[in-house]
Amino acid sequence: MSVEPIASPITADSSTEKKKISWQKAVAKYQTPDLRISIIQIFTSIPPFFMCWYLAYRSLEVHYLLTLLFCALAAMFVFRSFILLHDCGHGSFSKNQKFNDIIGIVTGFMSFTPYFAWRHSHAIHHATSGDLDRRGTGDVWTLTYDEFQKLPRGQQWFYRLYRNPFVIFVIGPTIDFLILQRIGSIVNVSDKPREKWSVVYTNIALLVMAILMSALIGWQNFVLVQLPIIAMASSAGVWMFYVQHQFEDVYWERHENWNYADAALYGSSFYKLPRILQWFTGNIGFHHIHHLSPRIPNYKLEACHYENEMFTEIEPLTIRESLKSLRIRLFDEDRGKMIGYHREEDEEVAPVTLPMVTPPIAAAGAE
Numbered sequence: 001m002s003v004e005p006i007a008s009p010i011t012a013d014s015s016t017e018k019k020k021i022s023w024q025k026a027v028a029k030y031q032t033p034d035l036r037i038s039i040i041q042i043f044t045s046i047p048p049f050f051m052c053w054y055l056a057y058r059s060l061e062v063h064y065l066l067t068l069l070f071c072a073l074a075a076m077f078v079f080r081s082f083i084l085l086h087d088c089g090h091g092s093f094s095k096n097q098k099f100n101d102i103i104g105i106v107t108g109f110m111s112f113t114p115y116f117a118w119r120h121s122h123a124i125h126h127a128t129s130g131d132l133d134r135r136g137t138g139d140v141w142t143l144t145y146d147e148f149q150k151l152p153r154g155q156q157w158f159y160r161l162y163r164n165p166f167v168i169f170v171i172g173p174t175i176d177f178l179i180l181q182r183i184g185s186i187v188n189v190s191d192k193p194r195e196k197w198s199v200v201y202t203n204i205a206l207l208v209m210a211i212l213m214s215a216l217i218g219w220q221n222f223v224l225v226q227l228p229i230i231a232m233a234s235s236a237g238v239w240m241f242y243v244q245h246q247f248e249d250v251y252w253e254r255h256e257n258w259n260y261a262d263a264a265l266y267g268s269s270f271y272k273l274p275r276i277l278q279w280f281t282g283n284i285g286f287h288h289i290h291h292l293s294p295r296i297p298n299y300k301l302e303a304c305h306y307e308n309e310m311f312t313e314i315e316p317l318t319i320r321e322s323l324k325s326l327r328i329r330l331f332d333e334d335r336g337k338m339i340g341y342h343r344e345e346d347e348e349v350a351p352v353t354l355p356m357v358t359p360p361i362a363a364a365g366a367e
Contacts, residue, residue: 023261026308027293030300033094037299045084049077056225068228075232076280081107083282083298089119090294109205112177116198117188126294130263133255137189140242145330163329173234243322244269244287248338252331264291272316288314
């Protein structure tokens with residue numbers, strides 16, 4: 001699978017040709033990066049992180065609660081910097097892929113993420129999102145109701161543990177970014193040397209950084225600052241990724257019925273956030289637009305959504321509504337929606353239909 005840069009794997013099904021042309025025409029003008037805005041994003045993301053890190057360290061002399069406050073702010077800048085990495089991986093941050101890779105490596109170091117290995121697995125995520133027959137890479141572990149029922153009791157309890165909110169949002173993210181991202185056989189699914197070595201080089205860089213910082217300020221102080229930052233940043237990141245693809249009416253289909261555009265628009269949420277959170281998260285709440293066209297830079301996602309009527313009919317997911325996602329665990333193929341571990345047997349099973357937003361997309365016009 002090619003990952004340089006991540007592309008939209010559009011199916012050639014003639015029955016979807018009209019829709020494919022219409023949405024491609026709609027997103028085309030937003031796919032060109034603006035170097036000026038990209039540079040501004042670098043300076044409003046990376047330097048503020050180091051400033052907050054320093055303030056967190058110096059506040060250890062005052063009170064640890066103040067330290068945690070600065071750590072939380074630093075974590076938000078790690079999140080914002082990760083969005084730059086994300087755009088670099090898609091080749092949408094700038095027209096120069098070498099520049100993208102340099103920024104991706106730097107921001108990957110900040111978030112403890114091996115850039116090239118992540119980029120490859122994330123490409124697979126985009127190519128398979130919403131496909132029940134191609135789950136397992138770069139996604140949240142999700143079983144169907146029938147699959148769960150067939151599991152041995154021990155595996156059911158392991159799945160329950162994995163999907164427990166405390167594990168998946170509090171403990172799990174820290175373990176993932178601190179430990180699992182250091183293990184090549186886990187984080188890297190590519191057999192290419194660059195992806196393999198990116199894990200090694202990232203690990204060496206992080207080790208050198210930890211040794212130098214420990215020698216400079218003491219290992220206890222280093223841990224007291226860095227651990228909360230990576231813990232909070234990773235938890236926030238996992239929550240965002242979770243609600244982008246884990247909600248009640250999310251799109252899942254077997255491979256023979258899977259459609260790229262439908263998976264993007266109905267398998268990815270439009271997470272409507274307050275303006276300040278939208279800024280820190282780099283507009284990634286417009287995830288339906290991002291999955292439809294990964295080549296759109298983060299700073300053009302909002303415009304693409306609001307300037308095209310076909311997208312404004314997508315129902316937004318509010319913060320309050322997103323909390324309902326904490327209760328979903330399995331995908332019920334019969335009902336076409338996410339449910340808990342039990343389903344109402346007396347609930348009438350109706351044919352699954354897509355929202356009425358589909359016709360406007362198909363009728364939006366052709367090139």
